[in-house]
Amino acid sequence: MRALDLFRFAAGALTRHLLRSGLSLLGVAIGVTAVVVLVSLGESARRYVLDQFASIGNNLLIVVPGKTETSGAFPGLGGAPNDLTLADVAALKRQVRGVADVAAMSAGTETVEARDRRRQVAVLGATDNFLRVRRLELARGEFLPSDEAERGRAVAVIGTQVARELFPGADPIGQVIRIGSWRFRVIGLVAPMGTQLGINIDEIVIVPVATGLKMFNRTSLFRVMVELAPGADAEETERRVVALLTERHGEEDVTVLSQDSVVSAASGILRALTLAIGAIAGISLAVAGIGILNVMLVSVTERTREVGLLRALGAGRGQVLWVFLIEAALLSSVGGLVGLAAGAGLTALFGQIFPALAGPPPAWAAAAAFLTALSTGVTFGLLPARRAARLDPVEALRTSK
Amino acid sequence: MIRLVGVTRTYEVGGRPVHALAGIDEHIAPGEHVAIMGPSGSGKSTLLNVIGCLDRPSSGRYVLAGRDVSELGERELDLVRRNDIGFIFQSFHLVGRLSALENVELPLLFAGVGRRERRERAVKALSAVGLADRATHRPDQLSGGERQRTAIARALVTQPKVLLADEPTGNLDTKSGGQVLDLLDRLHHEGITLVVVTHDPNVARRAERLIVLVDGRIAKRLPAAEVRSLDELFAPAPTRDTP
Numbered sequence: 001m002r003a004l005d006l007f008r009f010a011a012g013a014l015t016r017h018l019l020r021s022g023l024s025l026l027g028v029a030i031g032v033t034a035v036v037v038l039v040s041l042g043e044s045a046r047r048y049v050l051d052q053f054a055s056i057g058n059n060l061l062i063v064v065p066g067k068t069e070t071s072g073a074f075p076g077l078g079g080a081p082n083d084l085t086l087a088d089v090a091a092l093k094r095q096v097r098g099v100a101d102v103a104a105m106s107a108g109t110e111t112v113e114a115r116d117r118r119r120q121v122a123v124l125g126a127t128d129n130f131l132r133v134r135r136l137e138l139a140r141g142e143f144l145p146s147d148e149a150e151r152g153r154a155v156a157v158i159g160t161q162v163a164r165e166l167f168p169g170a171d172p173i174g175q176v177i178r179i180g181s182w183r184f185r186v187i188g189l190v191a192p193m194g195t196q197l198g199i200n201i202d203e204i205v206i207v208p209v210a211t212g213l214k215m216f217n218r219t220s221l222f223r224v225m226v227e228l229a230p231g232a233d234a235e236e237t238e239r240r241v242v243a244l245l246t247e248r249h250g251e252e253d254v255t256v257l258s259q260d261s262v263v264s265a266a267s268g269i270l271r272a273l274t275l276a277i278g279a280i281a282g283i284s285l286a287v288a289g290i291g292i293l294n295v296m297l298v299s300v301t302e303r304t305r306e307v308g309l310l311r312a313l314g315a316g317r318g319q320v321l322w323v324f325l326i327e328a329a330l331l332s333s334v335g336g337l338v339g340l341a342a343g344a345g346l347t348a349l350f351g352q353i354f355p356a357l358a359g360p361p362p363a364w365a366a367a368a369a370f371l372t373a374l375s376t377g378v379t380f381g382l383l384p385a386r387r388a389a390r391l392d393p394v395e396a397l398r399t400s401k
Numbered sequence: 402m403i404r405l406v407g408v409t410r411t412y413e414v415g416g417r418p419v420h421a422l423a424g425i426d427e428h429i430a431p432g433e434h435v436a437i438m439g440p441s442g443s444g445k446s447t448l449l450n451v452i453g454c455l456d457r458p459s460s461g462r463y464v465l466a467g468r469d470v471s472e473l474g475e476r477e478l479d480l481v482r483r484n485d486i487g488f489i490f491q492s493f494h495l496v497g498r499l500s501a502l503e504n505v506e507l508p509l510l511f512a513g514v515g516r517r518e519r520r521e522r523a524v525k526a527l528s529a530v531g532l533a534d535r536a537t538h539r540p541d542q543l544s545g546g547e548r549q550r551t552a553i554a555r556a557l558v559t560q561p562k563v564l565l566a567d568e569p570t571g572n573l574d575t576k577s578g579g580q581v582l583d584l585l586d587r588l589h590h591e592g593i594t595l596v597v598v599t600h601d602p603n604v605a606r607r608a609e610r611l612i613v614l615v616d617g618r619i620a621k622r623l624p625a626a627e628v629r630s631l632d633e634l635f636a637p638a639p640t641r642d643t644p
Contacts, residue, residue, distance in 0.1 A: 002513055002515070005516070015498075309494040311482075313483070313507055314479055314482040314486075315479070317475070319511055397490070
């Protein structure tokens with residue numbers, strides 16, 4: 001028997017019961033759609049996060065005080081990590097080869113006041129190069145002056161949202177704000193940027209890093225961002241940074257995150273989440289498979305006489321098996337195709353509504369969903385098909401229905 | 402053409418053996434037209450199924466066209482049915498969703514014959530039974546007689562050596578039954594070996610000779626002319642062979 005004839009014969013049997021075939025096909029379609037749409041959203045979210053990282057520059061090492069890995073020392077005996085200081089920053093900038101620039105940051109939250117308006121904001125202490133290293137832009141005014149980092153002059157640069165709320169309708173440049181008990185003159189406005197890496201740039205106040213440290217009574221920096229020189233080897237430079245700080249502190253008490261490691265960790269986590277969501281959606285395909293099983297069992301029962309006839313006409317058990325197996329495969333694959341189309345449509349629709357999540361469904365997800373649907377159909381079709389193939393032709397011909 | 406030697410067929414029903422065929426010895430020559438009669442449960446259908454290689458003898462030998470088929474495996478029996486045997490059933494067994502022509506094509510489909518040749522041969526077979534103009538009709542658009550003639554065309558399309566008919570007129574009125582019997586007569590005259598199981602003396606009378614089965618054994622062999630006397634043999638004669 002030729003494959004094409006087999007398909008035509010099976011398709012003919014399916015179109016005989018359009019509603020029944022259609023419903024079991026719909027089950028598969030919904031399952032495939034769910035997998036495609038959810039995986040596609042997950043992937044879009046992952047891409048979105050990666051873009052966020054890319055937007056802050058891909059040549060950064062981030063130094064964080066404290067060791068995140070287990071040091072092996074007895075807890076408590078190692079003591080608190082040494083402070084990461086502005087002197088460390090200067091040493092890094094001066095002594096480590098492959099380092100183009102170093103930006104220091106302190107952080108805290110304080111009440112900011114202007115006239116009678118006040119609100120809580122994140123106050124970031126930063127060096128003059130912060131703007132360039134983080135790839136931010138100024139909307140107006142100027143950024144922190146380069147020579148003021150250590151003296152800690154009382155000037156501040158604010159985000160657009162903060163400016164809107166403290167000085168509605170007025171020009172904030174040159175105005176005075178109070179941060180806690182400190183007074184600052186506003187000298188610049190950061191261009192609107194939205195949330196970047198969890199910090200809403202529009203809702204921060206940036207002050208000179210030394211001032212920031214004093215304001216919150218801290219001795220250690222929050223983060224140090226090391227910008228690599230063009231062509232510098234990231235791993236090699238990372239080793240040198242750690243070596244220098246270890247030498248200065250007498251022990252290894254900092255953690256260096258490279259852009260790559262952060263990105264790949266985040267990417268890995270999101271990919272795992274996406275796969276998990278996809279797998280959960282895949283469960284609906286198993287349910288759809290049971291629908292196919294049911295329809296095929298009914299079909300075999302109804303067509304017992306037909307099976308008997310086919311055997312009498314010289315069809316072998318194998319051919320009968322194929323007839324029913326192809327029917328199940330057709331149901332699941334047509335359902336799968338419908339599901340893929342619906343999934344692509346829905347994904348496009350989501351992309352229209354949430355442009356950040358736009359993007360076609362990943363090909364691997366579409367292929368995996370379709371193949372899962374097909375193999376589910378065939379797997380669940382196997383039982384009815386084998387039942388049909390095992391029918392005794394004499395008994396089957398004698399069946400009254 | 403058909404030689405049966407000591408053929409038995411035993412079923413298990415509820416754990417007890419039932420001897421549907423209890424030792425059949427028979428020879429049917431090529432081109433012969435033989436009728437098998439007997440009361441319900443006498444083993445007529447079982448005998449026809451064994452001859453048609455749908456069922457296998459429990460013991461004994463069956464030689465079909467010079468070849469011992471009693472020892473053949475299932476796949477080989479599939480091929481024997483496909484190539485050498487044509488079946489006609491009381492209830493036609495047409496596939497409802499297929500047209501008359503497609504029904505006739507079915508055996509060729511499973512034999513792997515190509516589309517074009519299949520169509521040609523099926524058209525020819527339908528013409529031979531006088532249904533060329535009914536080719537595109539589905540079974541539910543055909544009369545009973547037309548359905549059985551379609552089924553006969555389907556049995557003939559593979560050009561089998563043996564045509565087996567199980568109550569071919571059982572579901573037909575007298576007139577269309579007569580047409581079907583005329584058609585079978587014609588096929589017989591063209592040389593096919595024809596074995597017909599029937600309750601109906603009018604059907605049996607057309608055969609060249611008659612085998613009477615009782616309790617799985619051949620009780621009598623008669624020339625067809627003596628069929629009339631059979632009415633008393635297993636009276637009252639049922640009109641249909643329904644299981």
